[in-house]
Structures are given as structure tokens and as C-alpha cells.
Amino acid sequence: MGTAGTSTDGIAGERRQLLNVAYRLLGSLAEAEDAVQEAYVRWYGLPRSRRDEIVAPGAWLSTVTGRICLDVLGSARARRERYVGAWLPEPLPDRCEWGTGRGIDHSDPADQMVLDESVTMAFLVVLESMTPAERVAFVLHDVFRYPFAEIADVLGRTSAACKQLAASARRRVRDTQAPVTAAGQAEAVRHVKEAWESKNIAALVDILDPAAVMTADGGGLVGTALRPVEGGALIAQYMVAIADKAPGLELLERSVNGMPGLVALRAGAVMTVASFEVVDGRVTRIWVVRNPEKLRPWAGDGDGPAVRPA
Known part of the structure; x- marks a missing residue:
């Protein structure tokens, strides 16, 4: 070994x-x-x-x-x-794409992780x-x-x-396991982002599988759904309700555990990291991590937020 x-x-x-x-x-x-x-x-x-x-x-x-x-x-x-x-497992950032200008910090465990198919959120959930x-x-x-x-x-x-x-x-x-290419997932995630930002329930329902499931992890430290939200229509309504309650929320397309995902910022701080499973072009699973203790690798180096707009 x-x-x-x-x-x-x-x-x-x-x-x-x-x-x-x-x-x-x-x-x-x-x-x-x-x-x-x-x-x-x-x-x-x-x-x-x-x-x-x-x-x-x-x-x-x-x-x-x-x-x-x-x-x-x-x-x-x-x-x-x-x-x-x-x-839910802790989401991992891909620091190479953030453009923070601070380079790789080899003392930070997040910077030492190899991001491959064995760390995708879907894979880690199966391991659980x-x-x-x-x-x-x-x-x-x-x-x-x-x-x-x-x-x-x-x-x-x-x-x-x-x-x-x-x-x-x-x-x-x-x-x-449902194999999907990063490119195929990126397209689906982009559609989710656009529909979520425009609060377009119909568009969200269209990209979500009718049997989709959304699971959220707040750890009791922040408000979130305590039980999985099941069904594309209910998930779409829930997402739009969140957008209504959180004005100023900024959504960024970012790599999460090596696959396309979304990061939500408010006043420059990372509030939510979302991972997705995509099958045949539609989102079947969404994993939402809001527990601030699990978002520490996304919090930056003290000179401002680590995740910034591209």
C-alpha cells in the first residue's frame, strides 16, 4: 500500500x-x-x-x-x-477553476484531493x-x-x-450508478440554473425527471427540508419558493466533486452547494448541502470569498 x-x-x-x-x-x-x-x-x-x-x-x-x-x-x-x-457527504471544490489567483495550497486537504468518478456525490451516496x-x-x-x-x-x-x-x-x-458525461450534465445543470434564476416552474418541471428526488443537508444549523422532496413538480415549486425567500441569491456553475454543479452565494458568502444526477438529459437526483460546517473548503483564504463569478 x-x-x-x-x-x-x-x-x-x-x-x-x-x-x-x-x-x-x-x-x-x-x-x-x-x-x-x-x-x-x-x-x-x-x-x-x-x-x-x-x-x-x-x-x-x-x-x-x-x-x-x-x-x-x-x-x-x-x-x-x-x-x-x-x-450528505461533504462537497469538494475544484480550486483550479475558481480564478482566485491564490494558486494551490498543498497544506489544505481540499487541494490534495483527486477528483474522479470515485468522489462524485452520486458515488459517495451509494457508498453510504x-x-x-x-x-x-x-x-x-x-x-x-x-x-x-x-x-x-x-x-x-x-x-x-x-x-x-x-x-x-x-x-x-x-x-x-447511471453513467453520464460531464458535458451532458453541464447542459442540464445550466438549464436548472436558468430556470431557477427566472423562477420558471414550467422550465424546471421540464428538466426535472417526474420521479426526481431532492435531498438537503442543513445539519440543524440552517433551515432546509428535513425530508427528501419527491417529484419534479414539488421540487420545482420548492426551488422557486426558496428563490422568493432569498433575494440577492447568486447562482454559479461550478465543479462539485468533479462534476458540474451549482453554488449559491449571498452577499459573497457560499450558502449552498448542489450536486446533480442526470439520466437521459433530465435531473433525477439533487443533493443540496447547506450545513456551514461542511462548506468550509468553499469559504476562501481570508482575503475574500473563495468562489467568485467567472
Whole structure:
């Protein structure tokens, strides 16, 4: 899972890979960073003689990070039962397109994330439906190509059992994933933006699938729908009602978890990040994150808002 060598630079160089693994396992950038930090604490807590005995420190850190994430996933279910409203993964920005002029900040975990199909909101939501063991086996093997022998060390199970877990998870993904190109999604998202800005319910109904579902995450910290809104017509009415209640809301087309999405600003501050699933040119799912604690990667660097008009 990693490379040999015990130099400080070599160990520190594993952080980006570990963060990418942990985010996909946990769906939370903050929790991923905590898990990776804890793995490093455990590494530096080892006696020097013990560290020198470890042939592949990267593999050791990967195994420990995986075990920490497994523990977090086990406790997350109980915590999310107490969560106010729906829980959604934290949305990831693509800083390369923002034009803030500040460049890449390699100390910021959001800047170290690889944005690919394994971090789309649709994919992460499917991962949420898995058991912790399924999620770990699937992400480590199918996404990061770790051998089952090493995954067995993380899960404390046999390689054969890990193969079965990954196969079960793979079926869940295959049964729920609806492939769409970024270009096709961008067009649909643009139509949603235009219809939403003009408060055109008919146009929204036209772009929304009749069986579309919108799920919002406010975490009890801001107002939002506590239950999923089902049906294109009801979603359209809800979106227009939001626009009526929030004058001055500015919608921007931005990459969210590597796919076209929308970011809503008010007085320059990011209030909402929306992700979409598009099938046959129509929006089937909308995931709306309003919990301010999950929007911190979008908040800028102290010199103004990170998300700005193009």
C-alpha cells in the first residue's frame, strides 16, 4: 500500500494518498483529515527501533488509516441517527477553476484531493448504503487497487471474505450508478440554473425527471427540508419558493466533486452547494448541502470569498 523508507519526507509524502483514501471511506473531509492525523500520531508514537523494523511505512500508515476509518464508520451510524435531517457527504471544490489567483495550497486537504468518478456525490451516496466492511473492501480494492491480502489486515478477516465483501459492494454500485458525461450534465445543470434564476416552474418541471428526488443537508444549523422532496413538480415549486425567500441569491456553475454543479452565494458568502444526477438529459437526483460546517473548503483564504463569478 505504500513505499519503503523511513525518512521524514517519505512519510510526509504519503499524506495525500491517505487523505484521498480516507475521504472516500468517510465522505467527510474533516473526518478524513482527523483519521490521517491520528495515523501519523500513532506512527511517531512508536519507538524508533520499532519504526526502523517496518519495511514499508506507507503500507503501515495505510493499514492504520483504514482501521481508524473502519472504527469511525462503525460509530458514524449511531451519530447520524441523531443528526438533524438527512446526512450528505461533504462537497469538494475544484480550486483550479475558481480564478482566485491564490494558486494551490498543498497544506489544505481540499487541494490534495483527486477528483474522479470515485468522489462524485452520486458515488459517495451509494457508498453510504454499504456496511462499513463492504465500503472499506470495495474502496481499497476497486478504487485504489490494494490487494485483498492487505485489505484483510485492515478488516481482520480472510482474503476470501474481503473478496466477497467487495463483490457485494460492487453489485450495489452496478445496480444504482447511471453513467453520464460531464458535458451532458453541464447542459442540464445550466438549464436548472436558468430556470431557477427566472423562477420558471414550467422550465424546471421540464428538466426535472417526474420521479426526481431532492435531498438537503442543513445539519440543524440552517433551515432546509428535513425530508427528501419527491417529484419534479414539488421540487420545482420548492426551488422557486426558496428563490422568493432569498433575494440577492447568486447562482454559479461550478465543479462539485468533479462534476458540474451549482453554488449559491449571498452577499459573497457560499450558502449552498448542489450536486446533480442526470439520466437521459433530465435531473433525477439533487443533493443540496447547506450545513456551514461542511462548506468550509468553499469559504476562501481570508482575503475574500473563495468562489467568485467567472
